[in-house]
Amino acid sequence: MFLAALTARNPALLDAAARLHRAGGIPPDTYVLDLDAVEANAELLAAGARRHGLTLWFVAKQFGRNPELVRAVARHIPRYAAIDAAEARTLDAAGARPGNLGHLVQIPVRELPRVLARRPTAITVYDAAGARAVARAMTRSAGDPGRVQDLLVRLESPPGEGFPGQEGGVPPDALPAFADTVERLPGVRLAGVTAFPCLRPDPVSGRPETTGALAAARTAVTALAARGTPRPLFSAPGMTCTATLPLLAAAGATHGEPGHALTGTTPPHATDPGQPEIPAYVYVTEVAHTLADGRPALFGGGFYARGRARSALLPRTGLRLPVERAPAGWIDYYRLLAAPPRPGAVRTGDTALLAFRTQMFVTRSTVAVIGGLSTGPGRLTGLYDSRGTPL
Secondary structure: OOHHHHHHHOHHHHHHHHHHHHOOOOOOOEEEEEHHHHHHHHHHHHHHHHHOOOEEOEOOHHHOOOHHHHHHHHOOOOEEEEOOHHHHHHHHHOOOEEEEEOOOOOOOHHHHHHHHHOOOOEEEEOOHHHHHHHHHHHHHOOOOOOOOEEEEEEEOOOOOOOOOOOOOOEOHHHHHHHHHHHHOOOOEEEEEEEOOOOEEEOOOOOOEEEOHHHHHHHHHHHHHHHHOOOOOEEEOOOOOOHHHHHHHHHOOOOEEOOOHHHHOOOHHHHHOOOOOOOOOEEEEEEEEEEOOOOOEEEEOOOOOOOOOOOEEEEOOOOEEEEEOOOOOOOOOOEEEEOOOOOOOOOOOOOEEEEOOOOOHHHOOOEEEEEEOOOOOOOEEEEEEEOOOOEO
């Protein structure tokens, strides 16, 4: 999906990744990330947000919660939106500060005291029971009497707009009753609204389009303001990148949550070479074996079901072979390529480079970080697992 963009805009990363693999510096099934490019992207996003009066909470799950990358991003975007409590612990340890917690994965009740002790900007809740759980945890805290925790209400996605495994939220027509409940709770305040996805790509062009979720959130913000909430927070995640910041500002959002923009891998980056963020990652694997019909099998472990991997570059020969589609029941042991045009053109052990939409935290991959590519050949600065633990 992103191989052409990466080849055109960051060929040094391709060269460095292939060189590292050939030399044995990284194993197959490794995501290689350009530290300089990630930081440049973060700086670009932060500057764009300032121009449009927005605040950003960065998202780290896509690049494996990697501490080197987190530190680089946090120099420009200090606060994060964590997918879950475990991620919040990892990002805190790397020096970032908590912004929005609980949006994609609710905070487990027994984790709330530890999470609240970190003083996040906001906790997102899906229902009144979640709000009550936060209130109970706040009132039981002995160390900070009188503190009030801001809550965001997650709105239920309109039919057909949400994603499997991400169900939940307050239906928009139930917002008044939800707000009444929260207003009676001690230790919490309903500070605003979030929804997902607020932007999504046109299926053909990849250009960002607003969604029904965004429209519902705007209506909810107006309703909260009418109830007396001063300047409600409105976080509008989904395709947050430099090109979409004007859309978020025009919609009245106060916050965006960039994730794929930090690695230059939002859908517009696949088709539009004019996107300002630099493609900053490549997936490196190798040929494990060749089937009798000539199709090479690559070592897997890092392929993502929604990644849309289209082609693989084999640097030894310069071949670029199509990636075969994987059926729903497939397990990520290997991934097949189309047979090369001539027998013997692919050898066992050949390096393969791919770039597709990824969520590194759901893989069993190694994550390698290269620093210095913006000024020279770069050097390997660390190897990590997909949850950010050094190897």
